Amino acid sequence: MKTKCNNSESNIAVEFKKVKKTFGNVVANDNISFSVKKGTIQALVGENGAGKSTAMKILFGLYKEDEGEILVNGKPQHWNSPKDAIKNGIGMVHQHFMLAENVTGLDNIILGDESHTLLLPYIPTPFNFIDRKKAKLEIETIAKKYGLNVPLNIKISKLPVGMQQRIEILKLLYRNAEILILDEPTAVLTPIEVNELFENLRKLKEEGKTIIIVTHKLKEVLNFTDNIVIFRSGKVVGEMRTSEATEEKIASMMVGRNVNLYPNIPSNKNVGNPVLEINNVTLKNYQTKDSKRNLLHEVSLTVKAGEIVGIAGVEGNGQSELIDIIFHPQKYFGKKISSHHPATGDINLLGKAIKHKKSSQMLDLIVGLIPEDRHKNGLLLNMSAEENYILGRHWEKKFRFGFLQKIKEIQKTVAQEMIQYDVRPRNSKLNASGFSGGNQQKIIIAREFGKEPKLIVAANPTRGVDIGAIEYIHKQIVAERDKGVGVLLISSELDEIITLSDRIVVMYGGSIVAEYNRNEANEHTLGLAMCGGLPNSYRGNSK
Incomplete structure (x- = not known):
């Protein structure tokens, strides 16, 4: 039984004292000080580049x-x-998992820590043999x-992403980690997988582990953590x-001003005729020998003028293929290469068939x-904001x-657009690589919206973007x-x-499995559909 000590310092697992870290002229951590209590789940929040990951x-x-x-x-x-x-009980699960995909979960866990050997322990690992049975038994116990x-x-x-993440956590526990760091752990998980995590x-935590x-x-921070540290511009x-x-x-402290996270956006009553019509589109899996599994399966979807149709789903369920087939139809429907890209069905834009159109x-x-x-x-990161703005529009x-x-x-035009879309710094000659993620995204939006399009396809438009820019x-x-x-x-x-959405459809396994109006959708119903948990009668209802 663990005894509780009255000394508050003995209850601190990690403490930063005036820590400073610079990269050239950039100050990533500016004399930061904070502490993490033992046996707690603590969140570090802040905008991109605020210093938390550093x-x-x-x-x-x-x-x-x-310093510090x-x-x-x-x-x-x-x-x-x-x-x-690691030797001192600290482990980290990175946002992009560090796993070898072509070997088993067991091999990934023991890789680099071959402590269970068949011969004497003092014999070097290259000349020893791993006791896989003993290692597996220990991992199964954990x-x-x-x-x-x-x-x-x-x-x-x-393995699905949620299982891969468990492998990463087991890697830490197998190495006796007492302090676990998880970087953006829910980025690619369904709501149900988030709850399981x-x-x-x-x-x-109940076993005394400390989790950062x-x-x-922010919703997950409020629902699942004990304490919060907020970073802004390299400072706590x-x-x-x-x-x-x-x-x-939390959001106002992260940004330094008030932020409206969930504005009440009224529906647009002036919805017009269909702009995009996708009818019964199927795309076979041409990349592998697994011909039984389609990348897209009988997808039907309509987007009308004046409405936002949202597609929810865990990444890898056909969304990327759907975007690609809209913008490069001949690549998939073209007769010359149809044997390699066997797509069937129809796609209409403004009432006209486009499936044999070239990308240009x-x-x-x-x-x-x-x-x-x-x-x-x-x-093009090595080109200026001005040059990037004109990409694809030079023919206008x-x-x-x-x-x-x-x-x-x-x-x-570029100078006006940089003001209208609040691109900072307002230097049109600066290479795109010199702008933050949020301002890079604003350059793209200014260019694409400036075309006065009839249809906009927005794929993860706020990924890697700060809260202020998201708004x-x-x-x-x-x-x-x-x-x-x-x-x-x-x-x-x-x-x-x-x-944002007026209507929401859910993609799972390359199919549209459910459709909801805005007032019908919530995290529970969408989360269930995203992991294939709906009855068959709910599937394929999108027209």
Whole structure:
């Protein structure tokens, strides 16, 4: 039985004292001080670049602090590498899992910690043999204790994301971690998986483990944590008990002003004719030999002028393929390559069939795209904001005189758009790489909305974007809807889908399995549909 000590210092698992970390001229952590109590779940929240992840990477030994002191269980520590942190009971699950996909869960857990050997323990690992049976038995005991049961003999590539995350947590527990750091742990989980994760974390907490969560999801912070540390511009601007916090209070401290997180957006009564019609589209799995599983299966969907249709779903359930088939129809329907990309069905834009259109021809049809990956598909990072704004629009008459570009007109338009869309800094000559994630996204939105499109496809439009920019981007999307533009919104953020959408459909396994009007949808019903939990009678209802 553990004895409780009255000395408050003995109750502190981690303490940062005036820690400073710089990268060149950028101050990532500016004399930050905060503490984490033992046996608690503590959240670190803040906008992108606020310094929370840097602080955790210092704690885990990935970075070294420039100034200040870090105490672990009351003792000053200076790690040379993550190996030192792991030896001292600290583990970290990164936002992008560090797993080898082609080997089993068991192999991933024991990789790098082959402590159970068949020969004498002092024989070096390369000349020894791993006692896999003993290791597996220990892992199964840990998994059962904390409710983290997973199939250990299946390859990681065959496991759903929630199970992969359990493997990551078991890796830490197998190495006797007492302090667990989780970076954005719910980014790719369904609501049901989120609840399961935090139920498991509660069990760990009850056993005395200390858990630090880096996140931006304020509802989860309020529902599942004990204490909160708020970062802004590299500084710690507040610490509070979760019981004393509200979403509005946390958000305002993160941003430095009041933020309306969930505005009451009225429906647009002036809904017009269909802009986009997808009828019974099926796309076979041409990338693998698994021909039985379609990437898209009999998908039917309509987006009308003046409405926002949201697509909810865990990533990897056909959303990316749906976006691609809308913008590159000939790639999938074209006769010359149909044997490699066997798509069937019909896609109409403004009442006209487009399935044999080239990608370049889609530009003439006035369609705007906010891509899933702004760096890969939205911007050329080594080119200026001005050059990025004109991408795909250089053919517009207002920007051309014959074969020549109207440079002054382009510069004038970009300057006006940077003001209208509040792009900072207002330097159109600055390379796109010099802007923050939120301002990069604003450049894309200014360009795409400036086309005066009839249809906008917005894929995770606020991913990696700060709270203040999220509020602004949402307003711009709604403003386009109110102008009569049809909007197809794909997002992994349920709050975003529920707040903005007039209608919501759910994708699972490449199919549309449910459809709801705005007043019918909530996190529970959507979460159930997202993991395939609806009865068959509910599926395929989207017309």
